[in-house]
Amino acid sequence: MEQLINYIEEFVKLDDDAKAALHELTEMEHFSKNKYILEPGQRCNKIWFLKRGMVRKFYLNDGQEETVWIHTENQTFTSLESYAQNTPSKEYLQACEDSELICITKGNSEKLAEFPKIVAFVNAMMGREFANIDKHTKALNQRDAKGKYEYLREIAPELLKRAKLGHIASIIGVSRETVSRIRKA
Amino acid sequence: MEQLINYIEEFVKLDDDAKAALHELTEMEHFSKNKYILEPGQRCNKIWFLKRGMVRKFYLNDGQEETVWIHTENQTFTSLESYAQNTPSKEYLQACEDSELICITKGNSEKLAEFPKIVAFVNAMMGREFANIDKHTKALNQRDAKGKYEYLREIAPELLKRAKLGHIASIIGVSRETVSRIRKA
DNA sequence: ATAATTTTGTGATCTACATCAAAAGAAAAC
DNA sequence: GTTTTCTTTTGATGTAGATCACAAAATTAT
Numbered sequence: 259m260e261q262l263i264n265y266i267e268e269f270v271k272l273d274d275d276a277k278a279a280l281h282e283l284t285e286m287e288h289f290s291k292n293k294y295i296l297e298p299g300q301r302c303n304k305i306w307f308l309k310r311g312m313v314r315k316f317y318l319n320d321g322q323e324e325t326v327w328i329h330t331e332n333q334t335f336t337s338l339e340s341y342a343q344n345t346p347s348k349e350y351l352q353a354c355e356d357s358e359l360i361c362i363t364k365g366n367s368e369k370l371a372e373f374p375k376i377v378a379f380v381n382a383m384m385g386r387e388f389a390n391i392d393k394h395t396k397a398l399n400q401r402d403a404k405g406k407y408e409y410l411r412e413i414a415p416e417l418l419k420r421a422k423l424g425h426i427a428s429i430i431g432v433s434r435e436t437v438s439r440i441r442k443a
Numbered sequence: 444m445e446q447l448i449n450y451i452e453e454f455v456k457l458d459d460d461a462k463a464a465l466h467e468l469t470e471m472e473h474f475s476k477n478k479y480i481l482e483p484g485q486r487c488n489k490i491w492f493l494k495r496g497m498v499r500k501f502y503l504n505d506g507q508e509e510t511v512w513i514h515t516e517n518q519t520f521t522s523l524e525s526y527a528q529n530t531p532s533k534e535y536l537q538a539c540e541d542s543e544l545i546c547i548t549k550g551n552s553e554k555l556a557e558f559p560k561i562v563a564f565v566n567a568m569m570g571r572e573f574a575n576i577d578k579h580t581k582a583l584n585q586r587d588a589k590g591k592y593e594y595l596r597e598i599a600p601e602l603l604k605r606a607k608l609g610h611i612a613s614i615i616g617v618s619r620e621t622v623s624r625i626r627k628a
Numbered sequence: 629a630t631a632a633t634t635t636t637g638t639g640a641t642c643t644a645c646a647t648c649a650a651a652a653g654a655a656a657a658c
Numbered sequence: 659g660t661t662t663t664c665t666t667t668t669g670a671t672g673t674a675g676a677t678c679a680c681a682a683a684a685t686t687a688t
Contacts, residue, residue, distance in 0.1 A: 317581070324585060339577045342570035385527035392524045395580055396502070399616050400509060403645070423666060431584050433646055438667055588675065608636060618676055623637055 259284070262307045262360050265332055269382040276373040283366035289353035296351040302340035303364045308333050311357025312420055316428070317349045325428035328354065330416040334383070354421070398430060406430040407440050444469070447492045447545050450517055454567040461558040468551035474538035481536040487525035488549045493518050496542025497605055501613070502534045510613035513539065515601040519568070539606070583615060591615040592625050 262284070263277060272280075287306075289295055295313065296302055306313075308329050315326040315335065326349065329335045340347035341364070362370070370376045397409045407430060410418055418426065427437040447469070448462060457465075472491075474480055480498065481487055491498075493514050500511040500520065511534065514520045525532035526549070547555070555561045582594045592615060595603055603611065612622040 319585065324581070326581070339574040342573040345574075388527040389524040389530075391576060391580075395576075396504075396509070396511070399583065400504065434666075435647085435668085436645060439645095442667080619636075620638085620677080621675060624675090627637075 259360065261309055261332060265307065266379050269379045270375050272375055276375050279370055279373060283369055284360050284362045287359045287361050289359065290356050291353060293353050294350060295353060296337055296347055296349070298348055298350065299346045301344060302337040302347050304361045305334055305336045305367065307360040308335065309358040309360055311353055311355045313357060314352050314354045314425060315349055323428065325425045327429060328417050328421045328425060330420065403432045403436050404440055407437065444545065446494055446517060450492065451564050454564045455560045457560055461560050464555055464558060468554055469545050469547045472544045472546050474544065475541050476538060478538050479535060480538060481522055481532055481534065483533055483535065484531045486529060487522040487532050489546045490519055490521040490552065492545040493520065494543040494545055496538055497540045498542055499537050499539045499610060500534055508613065510610045512614060513602050513606045513610060515605065588617045588621050589625055592622065
């Protein structure tokens with residue numbers, strides 16, 4: 259919990275009321291390795307903060323797993339499409355290590371909206387998310403295999419260290435063999 | 444203006460007060476062909492609705508223009524990163540045909556926030572935007588050249604008809620020659 | 629209309645990366 | 659600690675699409 263507050267306070271300073279509300283309106287969850295946090299068909303009505311562990315977001319395309327992203331400690335994640343539109347998810351969220359999460363439901367998130375500081379945080383975080391998606395899409399869309407791998411190293415070195423090579427290959431859209439060769443070089 | 448109201452009313456029904464506020468707080472803009480609506484370095488503090496014409500979003504990478512997207516009638520657009528984070532834009536927004544726009548500044552957008560219906564609209568639209576970005580990224584990241592072109596045909600047939608071949612090639616990240624060959628086949 | 633410029637089309641090559649195959653290494657199960 | 663299974667490495671081969679070079683067509687300017 260302290261971690262989540264620290265994370266929020268990178269954006270805005272919280273007063274005690276807001277902190278208390280956070281304590282009250284969030285929950286801890288634990289998922290052991292390989293367990294699913296969300297599966298296709300479920301409506302995603304939570305946002306999670308990853309306290310410890312690693313979580314992979316992927317979907318099936320023609321039976322093949324396509325890894326979208328892998329989150330590491332101190333990041334927030336959700337199945338955005340499902341959450342934002344209240345539709346059944348097409349994605350899996352899976353713990354790829356034993357993971358501890360702090361979650362907040364959509365309903366509780368609305369209750370938190372009465373704290374201006376928390377609203378300011380959400381806006382700032384969304385702004386940052388937008389910017390990241392933007393940057394990210396541009397980077398992965400145009401570079402060659404090496405360039406994409408280097409981009410991952412820049413923005414998510416932890417992911418590169420801990421995730422399986424095959425999952426990394428899938429994120430940047432190249433074959434496992436190519437990632438292996440990039441690493442050797 | 445009627446067009447913008449119709450567009451909003453696809454999401455939520457507006458009462459007369461909200462419509463009046465929209466009239467008051469939005470402005471018409473006109474840009475002739477090839478004129479810039481936004482240039483790098485400027486802070487983007489507006490969201491536009493494209494009433495007539497076509498607008499291209501692109502940036503320079505190593506001196507090369509990389510086209511991000513081309514908007515056609517009845518779409519809203521902005522330079523998201525700059526708007527959301529209040530930072531200087533890295534992108535150009537350029538009219539690729541004579542274009543009529545309806546714009547709303549960030550300040551006026553905040554004033555409109557007192558109309559719950561308009562807030563509901565913004566949320567619904569944002570939700571849709573998120574979902575689209577998601578879909579879009581997945582589609583363009585994984586398919587081959589033909590598949591990407593077909594995806595564009597699905598979601599933006601108007602763009603495909605009216606935009607320059609070179610710009611289309613840039614959006615999907617393939618060479619102009621390849622797009623020409625896809626079209627011939 | 630005519631010339632200049634820009635955009636698109638077509639063939640010939642080249643290359644980055646996929647795919648196939650099989651071995652080596654690590655992790656999980658027993 | 660051995661076996662089984664999963665993951666990564668390494669080499670050989672194939673291919674989609676890039677790049678180059680120029681021709682045809684379409685726009686734009688004069």
